[in-house]
Amino acid sequence: xxxxxxxxxxxxxxxxxxxxxxxxxxxxxxxxxxxxxxxxxxxxxxxxxxxxxxxxxxxxxxxxxxxxxxxxxxxxxxxxxxxxxxxxxxxxxxxxxxxxxxxxxxxxxxxxxxxxxxxxxxxxxxxxxxxxxxxxxxxxxxxxxxxxxxxxxxxxxxxxxxxxxxxxxxxxxxxxxxxxxxxxxxxxxxxxxxxxxxxxxxxxxxxxxxxxxxxxxxxxxxxxxxxxxxxxxxxxxxxxxxxxxxxxxxxxxxxxxxxxxxxxxxxxxxxxxxxxxxxxxxxxxxxxxxxxxxxxxxxxxxxxxxxxxxxxxxxxxxxxxxxxxxxxxxxxxxxxxxxxxxxxxxxxxxxxxxxxxxxxxxxxxxxxxxxxxxxxxxxxxxxxxxxxxxxxxxxxxxxxxxxxxxxxxxxxxxxxxxxxxxxxxxxxxxxxxxxxxxxxxx
Amino acid sequence: xxxxxxxxxxxxxxxxxxxxxxxxxxxxxxxxxxxxxxxxxxxxxxxxxxxxxxxxxxxxxxxxxxxxxxxxxxxxxxxxxxxxxxxxxxxxxxxxxxxxxxxxxxxxxxxxxxxxxxxxxxxxxxxxxxxxxxxxxxxxxxxxxxxxxxxxxxxxxxxxxxxxxxxxxxxxxxxxxxxxxxxxxxxxxxxxxxxxxxxxxxxxxxxxxxxxxxxxxxxxxxxxxxxxxxxxxxxxxxxxxxxxxxxxxxxxxxxxxxxxxxxxxxxxxxxxxxxxxxxxxxxxxxxxxxxxxxxxxxxxxxxxxxxxxxxxxxxxxxxxxxxxxxxxxxxxxxxxxxxxxxxxxxxxxxxxxxxxxxxxxxxxxxxxxxxxxxxxxxxxxxxxxxxxxxxxxxxxxxxxxxxxxxxxxxxxxxxxxxxxxxxxxxxxxxxxxxxxxxxxxx
Numbered sequence: 001x002x003x004x005x006x007x008x009x010x011x012x013x014x015x016x017x018x019x020x021x022x023x024x025x026x027x028x029x030x031x032x033x034x035x036x037x038x039x040x041x042x043x044x045x046x047x048x049x050x051x052x053x054x055x056x057x058x059x060x061x062x063x064x065x066x067x068x069x070x071x072x073x074x075x076x077x078x079x080x081x082x083x084x085x086x087x088x089x090x091x092x093x094x095x096x097x098x099x100x101x102x103x104x105x106x107x108x109x110x111x112x113x114x115x116x117x118x119x120x121x122x123x124x125x126x127x128x129x130x131x132x133x134x135x136x137x138x139x140x141x142x143x144x145x146x147x148x149x150x151x152x153x154x155x156x157x158x159x160x161x162x163x164x165x166x167x168x169x170x171x172x173x174x175x176x177x178x179x180x181x182x183x184x185x186x187x188x189x190x191x192x193x194x195x196x197x198x199x200x201x202x203x204x205x206x207x208x209x210x211x212x213x214x215x216x217x218x219x220x221x222x223x224x225x226x227x228x229x230x231x232x233x234x235x236x237x238x239x240x241x242x243x244x245x246x247x248x249x250x251x252x253x254x255x256x257x258x259x260x261x262x263x264x265x266x267x268x269x270x271x272x273x274x275x276x277x278x279x280x281x282x283x284x285x286x287x288x289x290x291x292x293x294x295x296x297x298x299x300x301x302x303x304x305x306x307x308x309x310x311x312x313x314x315x316x317x318x319x320x321x322x323x324x325x326x327x328x329x330x331x332x333x334x335x336x337x338x339x340x341x342x343x344x345x346x347x348x349x350x351x352x353x354x355x356x357x358x359x360x361x362x363x364x365x366x367x368x369x370x371x372x373x374x375x376x377x378x379x380x381x382x383x384x385x386x387x388x389x390x391x392x393x394x395x396x397x398x399x400x401x402x403x404x405x406x407x408x409x410x411x412x413x414x415x416x417x418x419x420x421x422x423x424x425x426x427x428x429x430x431x432x433x434x435x436x437x438x439x440x441x442x
Numbered sequence: 443x444x445x446x447x448x449x450x451x452x453x454x455x456x457x458x459x460x461x462x463x464x465x466x467x468x469x470x471x472x473x474x475x476x477x478x479x480x481x482x483x484x485x486x487x488x489x490x491x492x493x494x495x496x497x498x499x500x501x502x503x504x505x506x507x508x509x510x511x512x513x514x515x516x517x518x519x520x521x522x523x524x525x526x527x528x529x530x531x532x533x534x535x536x537x538x539x540x541x542x543x544x545x546x547x548x549x550x551x552x553x554x555x556x557x558x559x560x561x562x563x564x565x566x567x568x569x570x571x572x573x574x575x576x577x578x579x580x581x582x583x584x585x586x587x588x589x590x591x592x593x594x595x596x597x598x599x600x601x602x603x604x605x606x607x608x609x610x611x612x613x614x615x616x617x618x619x620x621x622x623x624x625x626x627x628x629x630x631x632x633x634x635x636x637x638x639x640x641x642x643x644x645x646x647x648x649x650x651x652x653x654x655x656x657x658x659x660x661x662x663x664x665x666x667x668x669x670x671x672x673x674x675x676x677x678x679x680x681x682x683x684x685x686x687x688x689x690x691x692x693x694x695x696x697x698x699x700x701x702x703x704x705x706x707x708x709x710x711x712x713x714x715x716x717x718x719x720x721x722x723x724x725x726x727x728x729x730x731x732x733x734x735x736x737x738x739x740x741x742x743x744x745x746x747x748x749x750x751x752x753x754x755x756x757x758x759x760x761x762x763x764x765x766x767x768x769x770x771x772x773x774x775x776x777x778x779x780x781x782x783x784x785x786x787x788x789x790x791x792x793x794x795x796x797x798x799x800x801x802x803x804x805x806x807x808x809x810x811x812x813x814x815x816x817x818x819x820x821x822x823x824x825x826x827x828x829x830x831x832x833x834x835x836x837x838x839x840x841x842x843x844x845x846x847x848x849x850x851x852x853x854x855x856x857x858x859x860x861x862x863x864x865x866x867x868x869x870x871x872x873x874x875x876x877x878x879x880x881x882x883x884x
Binding site: 097099104136138139140141142143207208209212216219220223227228229230231232233235236246249250251252253254298299302306317318368370371372373377378379381 | 539541546578580581582583584585649650651654658661662665669670671672673674675677678688691692693694695696740741744748759760810812813814815819820821823
């Protein structure tokens with residue numbers, strides 16, 4: 001539910017033009033520090049040529065690296081490579097279904113926590129390949145293909161230290177500075193019980209049973225170590241993360257994510273999505289994940305005429321064109337006038353969230369949800385917003401502050417919030433989720 | 443979650459053998475009374491030859507009638523014919539996703555209610571063809587194919603008269619005698635807020651966005667007349683309703699629905715599913731729908747060894763074979779012994795629910811659900827059970843009574859119940875859902 005840059009010349013961010021960079025494939029890139037780490041695993045040569053299994057550099061146009069970098073996977077039932085410089089599930093072309101789960105850690109043992117993360121990594125490697133999670137697998141995915149399953153892990157602020165400053169697992173010194181709880185925003189209607197969490201797993205797949213099966217088996221392997229805090233199921237991805245994907249519609253009936261950052265925008269990803277060398281060592285090549293459960297007041301929205309809906313969004317409903325234009329990918333031109341007034345109103349969602357006006361960008365991969373009905377019989381439906389960014393403060397927080405006067409706010413309520421630091425990808429068979437955090441080499 | 447007859451010789455119901463009948467296609471069949479009604483619409487000749495658009499007789503093997511009778515539709519994005527002797531969504535090959543909604547009627551006006559049913563019928567005709575519901579359509583399905591959407595309506599007991607006997611809409615005299623609230627069963631943990639309802643719509647599709655869009659637009663068209671009472675989303679159909687469909691797995695990890703009644707079992711459907719001439723006139727060729735939300739105690743189940751799970755179910759986990767057999771469709775033979783004891787334990791789910799022992803059968807088309815987590819962090823997941831039968835008393839009630847000693851009961855809780863009378867199909871462009879009830883010809 002925000003605008004980030006894509007193809008058109010008008011999509012320029014103050015100080016940069018990511019969409020121009022996107023048309024020139026970036027060379028495979030693995031940072032110096034990470035390369036040293038990979039070299040220690042005997043993989044330096046292969047990494048330098050961008051060809052160690054799933055371990056490839058950032059967006060390139062070569063078909064051999066397409067899958068791991070998130071370029072289109074043509075077969076929705078195929079497997080997505082689990083290993084890579086970055087975790088899969090971020091720039092991977094957004095799958096159709098989501099099962100998101102946030103956990104509280106219930107053990108005090110750092111060793112038990114690390115052991116579970118090792119066990120989760122082993123299971124995730126199998127599950128994403130379309131195989132059972134190991135002995136004790138619950139079985140409901142037997143016979144189903146991998147279905148592009150990705151499992152993406154994140155660590156919440158409370159894993160590093162509690163609100164009262166307790167260093168639960170000796171990790172406080174390694175907390176990345178940007179990893180702090182989200183500030184309050186006007187109109188927030190947050191429910192603490194479905195917000196926050198020490199850990200999260202984002203499971204995406206093209207078959208919901210495959211996503212549910214994966215989460216359930218990670219839960220099973222975490223008994224005694226973690227407890228589910230909250231979950232969110234989603235369907236109908238509301239953003240494209242690859243230029244090859246069609247733009248889907250959200251439950252407002254509008255195309256969403258037309259101008260999203262895409263897997264093909266290599267340098268824009270480096271600038272806006274991947275954590276660089278100015279952050280915690282262990283988080284290099286990782287990203288920050290912000291989730292917001294955004295309830296839509298569907299019935300109110302449905303009572304508004306299409307023209308007024310279009311003025312609220314800033315795009316046409318059917319084609320998804322910026323107002324004043326005709327086609328979806330026509331440039332978002334804020335100077336166009338209609339009847340002497342800006343075609344795209346200055347309080348519209350597109351205007352306020354656009355990088356030109358918000359001054360930043362993030363990669364979104366949200367999902368629609370319908371969680372039944374509320375006590376008044378109204379649909380409890382909306383958008384589970386998911387965004388990846390290099391720094392939450394200059395990503396989601398900056399955009400959201402700019403949306404304070406958004407005309408759309410009348411039709412939505414943020415009911416849940418969470419932020420997680422997502423470590424880099426697992427690079428080989430010995431690596432595991434969080435190793436860099438739990439076993440720092442320096 | 444019960445066994446009903448299918449292919450094997452062992453699947454014989456006392457007094458009949460529906461699986462033998464199934465291999466001989468029944469001739470197109472439209473009852474005498476309904477035929478008179480259709481003749482009144484000028485359709486008699488066409489009906490007699492079984493070829494009026496979607497209006498076809500009961501299961502035949504001819505490709506031209508395959509779609510409307512529920513035989514396999516090869517393209518999951520194609521449209522399912524809305525019109526027919528029976529409503530679509532009963533023997534239609536089970537689609538992958540469900541959005542079920544129960545309504546309370548909030549008007550006292552019989553005319554307003556009938557008008558809404560006419561408007562719903564018009565909208566359903568469009569929606570199931572993959573078109574917008576009409577002016578004011580909410581738009582989120584624009585560009586999406588029909589996705590095998592079916593919309594199936596049912597009328598609850600409270601539509602005819604309230605618990606205190608009030609005849610709300612002058613329909614009390616037309617209440618079918620079998621349409622009464624379900625009796626209590628041992629172990630019920632029913633929540634009234636998600637039980638019952640005056641009306642229901644079962645929306646099934648191969649794309650959840652299409653199902654949600656359809657329900658939302660019917661809700662929109664019903665403003666002031668109905669209010670949503672409860673909803674249930676489901677995924678991963680847990681039963682096949684056609685012999686051409688693979689048997690899916692439920693969240694217990696077991697194949698479910700191996701021995702379900704199938705679209706191809708023409709005479710068994712006449713005997714067990716379709717309402718005959720011994721019931722209310724307006725319900726002829728309709729069916730009774732029973733829903734039960736069955737919460738599975740997933741974590742308890744996952745703590746049980748596979749062999750013990752298999753003894754509880756009565757089938758093997760991987761192959762889905764009856765215990766003592768090797769393949770899924772091997773006969774369910776209750777005389778087979780293993781180590782001097784029955785291979786299929788007499789307290790197993792398969793034993794107790796099998797038609798041989800329950801003495802009856804029904805057509806199931808349930809869905810798995812995951813509704814997040816409960817206050818203890820346990821998955822709120824299970825099976826939304828849906829069954830169609832000619833009479834609830836000799837269908838679901840009879841089977842459920844036989845399941846009182848089911849070993850599976852330790853792992854499940856019924857949290858919602860409802861029963862609805864589903865009228866026959868809409869036969870042409872002038873017909874509408876419930877016309878036979880609201881405008882009886884005799």
